[in-house]
Amino acid sequence: MPAQQLFTLTVYSEHCVGLLNQVSIIFTRRCLNIEDVSASRTTIEGIHRLTITVWSDRETMEKVVKQIEKRIDVLKAFLYTDDDIIYQEIALYKVDTAALLREQYLESLIRHHGARILDITPEFTVLEKAGQPWETEALLEQLKPYGVRQFVRSGRVCVTKSPVEKLNMYLEEQMLRQQATFLNPESNV
Amino acid sequence: MITGAEALVRSLIAEGVDLVFGYPGGAIMPVYDKLYDYTSQLRHILVRHEQGAIHAAEGYARITNRPGVVIVTSGPGVANVITGLSDAMMDSTPVVVISGQVNSKFLGSDAFQETDVVGITQPITKWALQVRRAADIPAAVARAFYIASTGRPGPVVLDIAKDAQTGELEWKHEKLRFIRSYNPRPKISPADIVHAAHIINAAQRPMILAGHGVMISGAEKELLALAQKADIPVATTLLGLSTIPSDHPLNKGMLGMHGNIGPNFQTNKADVILAVGMRFDDRVTCDIDRYAPNATIIHIDIDSSEFNRNVRVDATIHGDARDALLALTPLIEPAKHTKWNEQFDRCNQVERDTVMRAELRHDGKITMGEVAASLAEATNNQAVLVTDVGQNQMMGARYFRYTMPRSIITSGGSGTMGFGLPAAIGAKMGAPERTVVYFGGDGGFQMTIEELGTIMQYGTAVKMVVLDNSYLGNVRQWQELFFNGRYSQTPLLNPDFVAVAKAYGIPGERVEERAFLPAAISRMLSHDGPYLLVVAIEEMDNVFPMIPIGASVEEILLNKTEKFTYPED
Numbered sequence: 001m002p003a004q005q006l007f008t009l010t011v012y013s014e015h016c017v018g019l020l021n022q023v024s025i026i027f028t029r030r031c032l033n034i035e036d037v038s039a040s041r042t043t044i045e046g047i048h049r050l051t052i053t054v055w056s057d058r059e060t061m062e063k064v065v066k067q068i069e070k071r072i073d074v075l076k077a078f079l080y081t082d083d084d085i086i087y088q089e090i091a092l093y094k095v096d097t098a099a100l101l102r103e104q105y106l107e108s109l110i111r112h113h114g115a116r117i118l119d120i121t122p123e124f125t126v127l128e129k130a131g132q133p134w135e136t137e138a139l140l141e142q143l144k145p146y147g148v149r150q151f152v153r154s155g156r157v158c159v160t161k162s163p164v165e166k167l168n169m170y171l172e173e174q175m176l177r178q179q180a181t182f183l184n185p186e187s188n189v
Numbered sequence: 190m191i192t193g194a195e196a197l198v199r200s201l202i203a204e205g206v207d208l209v210f211g212y213p214g215g216a217i218m219p220v221y222d223k224l225y226d227y228t229s230q231l232r233h234i235l236v237r238h239e240q241g242a243i244h245a246a247e248g249y250a251r252i253t254n255r256p257g258v259v260i261v262t263s264g265p266g267v268a269n270v271i272t273g274l275s276d277a278m279m280d281s282t283p284v285v286v287i288s289g290q291v292n293s294k295f296l297g298s299d300a301f302q303e304t305d306v307v308g309i310t311q312p313i314t315k316w317a318l319q320v321r322r323a324a325d326i327p328a329a330v331a332r333a334f335y336i337a338s339t340g341r342p343g344p345v346v347l348d349i350a351k352d353a354q355t356g357e358l359e360w361k362h363e364k365l366r367f368i369r370s371y372n373p374r375p376k377i378s379p380a381d382i383v384h385a386a387h388i389i390n391a392a393q394r395p396m397i398l399a400g401h402g403v404m405i406s407g408a409e410k411e412l413l414a415l416a417q418k419a420d421i422p423v424a425t426t427l428l429g430l431s432t433i434p435s436d437h438p439l440n441k442g443m444l445g446m447h448g449n450i451g452p453n454f455q456t457n458k459a460d461v462i463l464a465v466g467m468r469f470d471d472r473v474t475c476d477i478d479r480y481a482p483n484a485t486i487i488h489i490d491i492d493s494s495e496f497n498r499n500v501r502v503d504a505t506i507h508g509d510a511r512d513a514l515l516a517l518t519p520l521i522e523p524a525k526h527t528k529w530n531e532q533f534d535r536c537n538q539v540e541r542d543t544v545m546r547a548e549l550r551h552d553g554k555i556t557m558g559e560v561a562a563s564l565a566e567a568t569n570n571q572a573v574l575v576t577d578v579g580q581n582q583m584m585g586a587r588y589f590r591y592t593m594p595r596s597i598i599t600s601g602g603s604g605t606m607g608f609g610l611p612a613a614i615g616a617k618m619g620a621p622e623r624t625v626v627y628f629g630g631d632g633g634f635q636m637t638i639e640e641l642g643t644i645m646q647y648g649t650a651v652k653m654v655v656l657d658n659s660y661l662g663n664v665r666q667w668q669e670l671f672f673n674g675r676y677s678q679t680p681l682l683n684p685d686f687v688a689v690a691k692a693y694g695i696p697g698e699r700v701e702e703r704a705f706l707p708a709a710i711s712r713m714l715s716h717d718g719p720y721l722l723v724v725a726i727e728e729m730d731n732v733f734p735m736i737p738i739g740a741s742v743e744e745i746l747l748n749k750t751e752k753f754t755y756p757e758d
Contacts, residue, residue: 013370014370017307017319018307018308018311018317021308021311022311025311025312028312029312062497063494063497063498066493066494066496066498067494069494070492070494072315072316072336072368072370072371073316073370074370075369075370171369174369174370174372175369177367177372178367178369181366181367182366182367
């Protein structure tokens, strides 16, 4: 089996029904398990972004990216490894308040992990921490003795380290192509 | 204001459609009601099964290069076109399927004949959309036709809820010409052309692989011009057959498991391979690890996701095959590769002397190859061959001969049994002036035999040749060669096919002896209308040459025991 590593894909698409399915079936077909996924609007009206992480090898992932881009409603898909991006996830921890209050070093624990308290009730306290998976997991381990009732975390979000904004370039190219299409009645028909 | 159903019909007409294949049902009835008003502009062919409709649409599309259109109802209606959608996707065939859907307020409720059409068709279509508002219909139709017919063509589905069909709108149809997320005609990179030309000009043993993409882009002439300029031998894929005439000296034959020896064997000798509009299917490459080890491969394709998908290539040209060849040929230096070309001919001569001689041996029972060769001869190599899948397909493809493009319609990537008969109906309707010969086996014929009803109703003059060996021949061949002759579930008890045709009012006859074959073929061809010719053939006939699974393109079986060796002087 070729060397496996964690890849991050970002997929930019039109915002339309069934888009996520169109992307996920490409993983299904190759029996690739999606580790996490997050979907959101971008700053550009009508364009949505999916961020997907998956363990695989580079050759497979390059094919997957091209097959995703081939879907009509997909604008552009990019393949990254962790070195190419700054990435984060967010985690929420619902912990027994009583148990937490018995903790002698609660302050240092929260400070050390850079966590925030979102809500406190007599029953439970909700903490929030953003970070990389190993960081959110480290806090989870430390909170476990106090009874973690719920632990949830988001999919990954990321920005590239590259100074070039490839999506913007792509959109500019398409605008030029659109102008050319309507200037030349024969083109693209 | 008109209804969505009428808007659909008008939009189809606005997209240039004059023929649709379909089958009515509850959720599409408003459309059928409107079709009734537009019969003079839009002819509807009532098939006998929805699978027949989509294969007919594929046959129509393949021969006309225009999208074939299918109208079906929801639930089972559209479920029955799934096989055809997947077939059209594999073979880059433009098809637009319009399916009725339950009223949008019932969506997701398991309403009567509801099925998740977009969900089940997304993996096997180029694009699928559910339409829930009448006002969205014209734009959806325009988008469907634009996507199906441009770029690498493929099937699309419009799933139209019943209330969208009955709702009202102000109809205005505008053809679509641009989608920002989809560029169907990428600009050819001049650097890629220069790079490719350098490689070709330096080649000692170049070879062209011509696929379906050549025909789709209408690049037959351009391909030949390049091949002739540099004296490059051309091999075609199954779907690339008829891009270059059979008797052209540079046409070295068909690639693949049952292809000709020259192009297969020489693949591993070539130092440069120019692949045009083909996708290195595993039936073409055989053992991929031992495929073309000496070749620098240049790949021209409009679908960049095909680059390096199956075979690692050294250079790519992303774009329409015709655009690419037009740009490339001026940079190609004239060359002569006489000796190299002769090597192909020498391999093919061995094939003629061994495999073909055995197939055309003129004793014992009639063979499949003989029937195909006789058909080609009787039609002056001008007919359109529509095959089913299996031995009939390989024998038809191998022994038929082609003079003009679009002379073979066959299910390549999917290998869909039952494809042939309805595809032949669609092909004949798309090209009424051409002789269309269906060439199928007794197995596949029975998979869509109900379409004899369609042939009867419309008098479609399809010439049907059914090879009857009372076996599922291709599987039987594999059982004989690789499963110790254990004929598990391959013998067939067949009906009297001629009597079946007769029940549909279609004349026919059965031939068992060689001496009667030519006259029977000539009766079939001269008959004004559909005709069924059943030929009883040798049961144990096998398709050779054959490259078994796991073997390389050089390891070719001439028969059950003998391997091909290159005839050195």
